[in-house]
Amino acid sequence: MAHTAMSGTGTTAGDDPLQTAVWRLRSRACWVDAAALLEPVTADSALQRAALLVEKCLYTEQGWEAAEDALRTAEALAHTDDERGAAACERGYLAYAATLHSVRDRADEARAALGRAAALIAPGAAGRPLLDFRRGLLAQNLTGSPQAARAAYRRAHAGATAHSDPLLLSFTWRHLAGLALREGELAEARHGFAESLRIREELGYLVGTAPALASLADAEAEPEASRLREEARRLFRLLGGVPTWLARQLAPPAADAADAATA
Numbered sequence: 001m002a003h004t005a006m007s008g009t010g011t012t013a014g015d016d017p018l019q020t021a022v023w024r025l026r027s028r029a030c031w032v033d034a035a036a037l038l039e040p041v042t043a044d045s046a047l048q049r050a051a052l053l054v055e056k057c058l059y060t061e062q063g064w065e066a067a068e069d070a071l072r073t074a075e076a077l078a079h080t081d082d083e084r085g086a087a088a089c090e091r092g093y094l095a096y097a098a099t100l101h102s103v104r105d106r107a108d109e110a111r112a113a114l115g116r117a118a119a120l121i122a123p124g125a126a127g128r129p130l131l132d133f134r135r136g137l138l139a140q141n142l143t144g145s146p147q148a149a150r151a152a153y154r155r156a157h158a159g160a161t162a163h164s165d166p167l168l169l170s171f172t173w174r175h176l177a178g179l180a181l182r183e184g185e186l187a188e189a190r191h192g193f194a195e196s197l198r199i200r201e202e203l204g205y206l207v208g209t210a211p212a213l214a215s216l217a218d219a220e221a222e223p224e225a226s227r228l229r230e231e232a233r234r235l236f237r238l239l240g241g242v243p244t245w246l247a248r249q250l251a252p253p254a255a256d257a258a259d260a261a262t263a
Contacts, residue, residue, distance in 0.1 A: 029207040029242045031056035043083040046074040058097040059243040085120030129159025170199040190219040210235040
């Protein structure tokens, strides 16, 4: 299975040195540098390169043309169902990001691409949990269906556990906790946000740590909430204001918590 935008490849001792280098750059918001290490000569490398540049769009709201070019290359090199499904999953995610950030309304394209991916990626395949997670994002943030989102996140969570994908687990914990917080389930939300933060800190996923801190702050009482937000601001400044959407959530005085739907 080709590497995905959520995979944790390169995060453990003994991994391929190239993947370790890619992960270190990616985790510090250096997506272009990480992508430059990958030669798009196979379906796997082309897809991983495209996934990095798609993720950059989501976190920075920039680089759309480069991501489109990389994705077209990945689509051209995809030959198996798994490869075509993974490329369609990235296509749907890029369309989702463009819609979410109001670059262009591509919601129909996002749904169609993720539907195509669902037809190509087998239910028990390694890429299915990521697909389920992204379908949950669409249900929550484009369709406005929290119940469908929760079901998709739970499928993704179970799949990420089965396939030992801790980074994806950090996302599913966080989004399930966000839904719990909206329903006033503070204990459940606090637990989920704390698990997400723990995993990201253990993996060294720096670009995702500030959002995790900010989310946990939303479920904590003072003075812990303020401490967490200040740490999130420090990391946010360290990474040059990435992810861009977090600025609204961290702006003092604390505004109403923005829906952290992109991480």
